[in-house]
Amino acid sequence: MGFKEQYEEIxxxxxxxxxxxxxGYKEFKTSSMVADFLKKVNPAAELESFSTTGIKxxxxxxxxxxxxxxxxxxxxxxxxxxxxxPETGAAHNCGHxxxxxxxxALYKHYVETKAYEAYDFTLTFVFVPAEEYLDxxxxxxxxxxxxxxxxxxxPEAMKLGVFDDIDIGICVHAIxxxxxxxxxxxxxxxxxxxxxxxxxxxxxxxxxxxxxxxxNAYSMSTLFNVALGLSRQHMKDSEQVRMNPIIMDSDMxxxxxxxxxxxxxxxRTLTTDYMxxxxxxxxxxxxxxxIALQGExxxxxxxxxLPFTQDRYLSEFVMEAFQENAEIExxxxxxxxxxxxxxxxxxxxxxxxQIGHSGFTGTIHGDDFKDIDxxxxxxxxxxxxxxxxxxxxxxxxxxxxxxxxxxEYEQLLSSIVKAD
Numbered sequence: 001m002g003f004k005e006q007y008e009e010i011x012x013x014x015x016x017x018x019x020x021x022x023x024g025y026k027e028f029k030t031s032s033m034v035a036d037f038l039k040k041v042n043p044a045a046e047l048e049s050f051s052t053t054g055i056k057x058x059x060x061x062x063x064x065x066x067x068x069x070x071x072x073x074x075x076x077x078x079x080x081x082x083x084x085x086p087e088t089g090a091a092h093n094c095g096h097x098x099x100x101x102x103x104x105a106l107y108k109h110y111v112e113t114k115a116y117e118a119y120d121f122t123l124t125f126v127f128v129p130a131e132e133y134l135d136x137x138x139x140x141x142x143x144x145x146x147x148x149x150x151x152x153x154x155p156e157a158m159k160l161g162v163f164d165d166i167d168i169g170i171c172v173h174a175i176x177x178x179x180x181x182x183x184x185x186x187x188x189x190x191x192x193x194x195x196x197x198x199x200x201x202x203x204x205x206x207x208x209x210x211x212x213x214x215x216n217a218y219s220m221s222t223l224f225n226v227a228l229g230l231s232r233q234h235m236k237d238s239e240q241v242r243m244n245p246i247i248m249d250s251d252m253x254x255x256x257x258x259x260x261x262x263x264x265x266x267x268r269t270l271t272t273d274y275m276x277x278x279x280x281x282x283x284x285x286x287x288x289x290x291i292a293l294q295g296e297x298x299x300x301x302x303x304x305x306l307p308f309t310q311d312r313y314l315s316e317f318v319m320e321a322f323q324e325n326a327e328i329e330x331x332x333x334x335x336x337x338x339x340x341x342x343x344x345x346x347x348x349x350x351x352x353x354q355i356g357h358s359g360f361t362g363t364i365h366g367d368d369f370k371d372i373d374x375x376x377x378x379x380x381x382x383x384x385x386x387x388x389x390x391x392x393x394x395x396x397x398x399x400x401x402x403x404x405x406x407x408e409y410e411q412l413l414s415s416i417v418k419a420d
Contacts, residue, residue: 010108010379013037023090025053034127035055048162051160054129055126056124058122059122063122069124072127073096075092075132095369095371115386118393120393124166131154154342158349159406166350170353176363178361181330184384186315187353188337189270191339197301197302199261200261200263202296207256223293224289248263249261269307306412310353328380348412355388
């Protein structure tokens with residue numbers, strides 16, 4: 001059975017996942033659907049479970065090279081999306097449901113054609129939970145119980161050794177925006193980010209009777225926002241720095257000068273070195289703003305995800321397949337955007353690529369996001385991906401690959417987020 005013949009089944013699975021979105025580490029229905037499909041297609045499949053909902057399974061064994069095909073199970077918290085879950089607020093407006101369906105399309109293709117047997121590499125399918133960095137209160141509970149050690153699904157899987165036998169990681173992702181022609185994307189690098197909290201502390205007094213002896217924490221936070229705004233022109237354009245400070249919590253009221261206020265923000269950059277520099281600048285601005293108004297500030301920094309630099313060597317096989325493909329019209333190459341993903345963490349350990357695909361309308365992570373070209377997404381694009389793997393067969397130069405340890409990964413994180 002070819003991709004055309006299995007299209008309806010795969011598209012139906014995608015639609016079911018889209019209509020039943022689940023947040024990270026809670027993707028129980030999605031994970032069960034994936035496991036059922038894998039077993040139906042291949043009753044002999046050995047499924048390894050990890051991280052509450054993760055699944056790993058392989059085709060072909062005893063080969064020196066192992067390529068992981070990675071799909072993300074989770075949805076975004078977007079309660080105003082047109083197809084969100086009314087109870088949880090989850091919505092598939094990042095396109096992860098298409099990743100899962102595409103991976104299942106490839107799996108069925110390879111099981112039924114046995115084409116993987118001719119490959120000089122093992123093909124491992126990894127369905128990973130919790131790529132989106134959200135629902136952190138729930139994940140804090142999992143951390144406290146020892147159920148997980150990382151907010152992100154890929155770092156958690158890395159810790160558990162899921163990728164220890166993997167040499168290369170490949171995944172796909174929706175491209176934001178609507179395209180006039182069927183389009184794929186290669187070498188789109190992603191930012192990394194930190195998650196920062198600034199708690200400004202002052203002295204509360206009655207706003208009408210005695211504002212004179214107060215130390216206004218809200219004013220400190222306002223000064224901090226002004227300082228960040230003025231600092232933006234000194235941030236390198238090439239790093240695509242992004243900051244989004246918002247008020248998280250406070251004891252404010254209309255007749256009391258606030259005693260404290262908490263500002264939360266992410267900090268995005270394209271390199272880890274500049275992430276450290278920009279973080280130090282933000283901290284200095286916060287400290288200066290507090291001092292200027294005779295207050296104090298408590299700073300807490302939490303690691304988000306590492307920047308993702310796509311492996312240019314592996315992308316050559318994608319480019320080659322595109323040049324020989326008559327079904328896909330356009331290719332976007334060598335961009336960098338300030339969106340982030342935990343694929344950057346995995347790419348620190350092993351070379352990875354993420355192949356983008358069009359077929360959507362609306363704003364990614366927006367209320368109107370949906371697919372509009374299912375034939376491309378669930379038939380033509382998977383067929384193209386199989387062609388990419390065909391071109392990799394027998395041609396991967398192992399000297400161009402790299403491997404770092406999880407211990408090295410932890411050391412890097414410690415160098416970025418030091419004790420406050």
